[in-house]
Amino acid sequence: MQESKRKIINDIILIAAVILIAAIALIIYLATAKDGQTVVVTVNGEHYASYPLSEDTTVLISADNASSNLLVIENGKASITEASCPDLICAHHAPISREDEAIICLPNKTVVSIE
Amino acid sequence: MNTKTKKIAFVGLMASLALVLSYLEFLLPPISATFPGIKIGLPNIVIIFTLYKLGVKEAVSVSFIRLTCSALLFGSIMTFAYSLAGAVLSLALMILLKRFDHLSTVGVSVVGGISHNIGQISVAILLLGRIEIGYYLIVLTITGTVAGLCVGLLGAMLLKAFKKLKL
Numbered sequence: 001m002q003e004s005k006r007k008i009i010n011d012i013i014l015i016a017a018v019i020l021i022a023a024i025a026l027i028i029y030l031a032t033a034k035d036g037q038t039v040v041v042t043v044n045g046e047h048y049a050s051y052p053l054s055e056d057t058t059v060l061i062s063a064d065n066a067s068s069n070l071l072v073i074e075n076g077k078a079s080i081t082e083a084s085c086p087d088l089i090c091a092h093h094a095p096i097s098r099e100d101e102a103i104i105c106l107p108n109k110t111v112v113s114i115e
Numbered sequence: 116m117n118t119k120t121k122k123i124a125f126v127g128l129m130a131s132l133a134l135v136l137s138y139l140e141f142l143l144p145p146i147s148a149t150f151p152g153i154k155i156g157l158p159n160i161v162i163i164f165t166l167y168k169l170g171v172k173e174a175v176s177v178s179f180i181r182l183t184c185s186a187l188l189f190g191s192i193m194t195f196a197y198s199l200a201g202a203v204l205s206l207a208l209m210i211l212l213k214r215f216d217h218l219s220t221v222g223v224s225v226v227g228g229i230s231h232n233i234g235q236i237s238v239a240i241l242l243l244g245r246i247e248i249g250y251y252l253i254v255l256t257i258t259g260t261v262a263g264l265c266v267g268l269l270g271a272m273l274l275k276a277f278k279k280l281k282l
Contacts, residue, residue: 045244
């Protein structure tokens with residue numbers, strides 16, 4: 001019984017430490033995050049295109065015929081509204097505007113990030 | 116019945132159970148639209164149960180059968196790469212921690228949940244070539260801890276309920 005009590009205390013210490021570190025990291029991230037200027041699109045790990053966040057635009061990102069993501073920049077926020085990928089996780093993602101935020105489409109290997 | 120046959124049958128049973136749980140999780144709507152990586156990790160209940168009930172070899176088998184089948188059925192080569200990295204890292208750490216024996220099933224499961232996310236994010240950073248994705252990890256660590264806690268508690272309950280089961 002003593003043995004399992006010690007393990008539970010270890011569990012609690014572990015969980016508390018992890019949550020504390022993550023919370024501090026999150027606070028630091030949110031406090032230092034600035035509004036970004038540019039929308040950078042990366043496909044296959046290579047730079048594809050950049051667009052200013054201040055201008056409203058709609059562009060079709062298509063590195064090859066098989067994949068496409070529709071990028072919409074509106075009111076200083078960027079989002080993907082349509083995509084050819086099966087899961088559509090990128091299309092469901094909330095619009096991004098802060099520096100280093102990113103929408104990632106894993107099937108199309110496409111990343112839309114803010115700089 | 117001979118123990119080896121029993122073990123093989125049990126691994127098959129656990130692998131199909133893990134596969135069903137993967138499918139269930141695949142059917143559930145995403146918990147958060149902003150952070151699509153957030154998952155409960157239901158199959159890990161089965162992995163934890165197998166690890167404690169049978170052992171390392173069996174848990175590894177169940178995990179890889181589950182991974183391969185779910186990638187073939189409702190994934191792609193890309194998702195297989197992510198899942199594999201997550202599974203290898205979390206399995207390795209869970210096996211090590213179980214051996215060190217300083218944490219209960221719940222603690223082991225929490226580490227499993229967090230390291231699964233770390234493995235996946237690492238592959239994403241490698242494949243996509245963008246280190247910025249790392250900020251996802253902060254959020255995923257918190258959710259991974261909560262998910263690991265739930266999974267660990269369920270796993271511990273199952274182990275308690277099946278205490279008398281000898282294999």
